[in-house]
Amino acid sequence: MTVTETILSGVPASVPSPTLSRGERLLVAALALISILPIWAAEWFPSQNGPWFLLPTHMFLHYDDPRWDYQEHFVRVWQPIPHMLHDILVGLAALAVPLQTAEKLVLTLNALLLPASVFAVLSVAAPQRQILGLLAFPMMLSYPFFRGYHDFTLSIPLFFFSLTMWWKTRTTWNAGHLVGLLALTTLTWLSHLFTFALLAGCIGWLELWNSGRLGRACLTTLSVTWPGWLLTANYIRLSSGATWVRPSDTSWLPLHWTVENFIRQYFHSISTPAYVLAVLAWIWLAVLAIRGWRASGKSIASAVRSTLGSPLGSLVVFLAVAYLVLPDKLIGWHKVNIRLTPFILGLALAAVASLPALSLTRRWRRTFITTVSMLTIGISTCLTPEVRAMGAVIQEYRSGIPHLPQGARVLVVHSANPRFGQVRPVTRAHEHYHIERGGANLYSLPALNTLSIMWYRQYPVENRLPRWDSRSGRFSAELQQAYDAVLMFGAPDELATLVVNSGFDAVHRQGRLALYLKTRPNELRAALEPELLPVAVDEQHELPAFQQPTID
Secondary structure (H helix, E strand, O other), X not given: OOHHHHHHOOOOOOOOOOOOOHHHHHHHHHHHHHHHXXXXXXXXXXXXXXXXHHHHHHHHHOXXXXXXXXXXXXXXOOOOOOOOHHHHHHHHHHOOOOHHHHHHHHHHHHHHHHHHHHHHHHHHHOHHHHHHHHHHHHHOOOXXXXXXXXXXXXXXXXXXXXXXXXXXXXOOOOHHHHHHHHHHHHHHHHHOHHHHHHHHHHHHHHHHHHHOOHHHHHHHHHHHHHHHHHHHHXXXXXXXXXXXXXXXXXXXXXXXXXHHHHHHHHHOOOOHHHHHHHHHHHHHHHHHHHHHHHHHOOOHHHHHHHHHOOHHHHHHHHHHHHHHHOOOEEOOEEOOHHHHHHHHHHHHHHHHHOOOOOOOOHHHHHHHHHHHHHHHHHHHHHHHHHHHHHHHXXXXXHOOHHHOOOOXXXXXXXXXXXXXXXXXXXXXXXXXXXHHHOOEOOOOHHHHHHHOOEEEOOOOHHHOOOOOOHHHOOOOHHHHHHOOEEEEEOOOHHHHHHHXXXXXXXXXXXXXXXXXXXXXXXXXXXXXXXXXXXXXXXXXXXXXXXXXXXXX
């Protein structure tokens, strides 16, 4: 018996995967279209970290363009990193369309691949119950998606596509299958290292369960993931000078928070009503599991033993335990265990769908389709106006761009950061100014060097772009010399007065946004430069812990 047949729990691999009916295919297409509408509801998609990644992509493309001065502040890194696939796709699209359109096109692809990959998994695990893949739609525009973890969200469908292809071809490998698998696992690595490691572990787990031989499981896994491990070795070498690694920034949340966050930190993005609707949709997973268990006639203890005795069921249980054990923060990397949520849910759906005793009568099928479809439409209806409102905040924030000189060094001061659900779209919005005008600020993604395709020319970055503690009540001569502009959002009057008294004039105000430019000539900057010794980008220069930006 093959692992596929074992996983399917009684559904033979030889059974052809029935296609959805024509009406169901049209419904899937309609729900897909409805689900991506929020992505296009604003001119710039207002994710929290999105501009953080857009700027390095733009800088990489226009590094040699004389209209910008990126070469003065940054260097391109021609090394593969496991968080760059989204950047590559946006960069390629930006060769043909404006940057904001390129980002939304790639995000649309990102979102649509998730339900496609879940349907693909179900085509192998439970071909007669593919319709349960509708539950992927409430997962599309999640908290990670709006938080701007776009490489991570792109890695989720790549995980499911890779696992599906391995299931289908592991007993009938040929050169084409192997090349396809190697390509998929490498793309997964380029999207997110965590997901790549999880994919390798899942393949190894299922192969070990099938063969009972650890050596064979390891060889099978290596045979389809070896390019990613070679890239990992190179990335570890590259990361010897990582500025973002902070062993002290490792912590666990209380158990009750961890349990709550399994749902809330994935489904609750920018709208509480949308969050509630998504959770209501996924209650179907529990309903179907209970229905399958009751139809089997097994006791609870027997059902638990059956779950632990199956490859897919035991894998879901293992990942659920891992979720409870893993920290919330690990060496400076945040939301660690939350990243398991979509994989646990997807694999749990496949496990429940493949229960032999689960019966979807016409009435049950119709009820499932109707409720999930209505909830999906409701989610999109709730998210769209929130995206518009967030987009209006971004437009307010971007209003000062025409007044900023080309190549300005900008001091960013946020005294206000409006919250939409769990997302704050202003957090990285200052990067829009450098996309349009060049220059630099202290808080760009290259401060975390090995997580970006661009690095600052010199580390510590604070040597050239000093940090300002606005609570200190003073604006030092060093700050006045280092910066050409101060960009403030929601700042109180006393801060604005302090900036003006330090040699800056207000040149633009709109709503909570204020832009100040230095009134004095900038000869003083030249006096600072001789004190800055060049730093090789492959050497380790660790920033003081209290000054380091966080990766979250």
